[in-house]
Amino acid sequence: MELVFVYGTLRRGESNHALLQHAKCLGEAVVSSGYVLHDLGPYPGVIVDKHSQAPLHGEVYQVDSETFAALDRLEEYPTGYDRELVVTPYGAAWLYVYLHSVTHAPVISNGDWCRR
Numbered sequence: 001m002e003l004v005f006v007y008g009t010l011r012r013g014e015s016n017h018a019l020l021q022h023a024k025c026l027g028e029a030v031v032s033s034g035y036v037l038h039d040l041g042p043y044p045g046v047i048v049d050k051h052s053q054a055p056l057h058g059e060v061y062q063v064d065s066e067t068f069a070a071l072d073r074l075e076e077y078p079t080g081y082d083r084e085l086v087v088t089p090y091g092a093a094w095l096y097v098y099l100h101s102v103t104h105a106p107v108i109s110n111g112d113w114c115r116r
Contacts, residue, residue, distance in 0.1 A: 003093035007058035008044040023061040029088040031056040038105040045098030057112040
């Protein structure tokens with residue numbers, strides 16, 4: 001089992017949440033700094049910015065290997081997104097980090113895709 005921190009279309013009520021139907025939701029979490037959330041249109045992308053103090057809001061799920069593989073396919077890991085471990089109240093969880101340019105993608109300054 002792995003822990004995954006989701007911040008966009010995989011969250012409850014969002015378009016890809018069905019991929020987590022067999023996962024256990026541990027709860028909401030906030031990563032307090034180090035990342036910037038961008039609006040890429042139909043989905044968001046997080047980039048690493050160790051100087052950022054912006055929060056990143058999401059949910060933490062415990063997933064089995066089959067679900068984790070499905071998430072990797074959705075995120076086009078490792079060419080579209082990479083993974084990084086982040087600290088959450090539930091333990092270290094994988095966060096998908098966007099690997100392409102965000103030059104023309106607006107920043108979601110509140111760090112919450114669901115409240116953009």
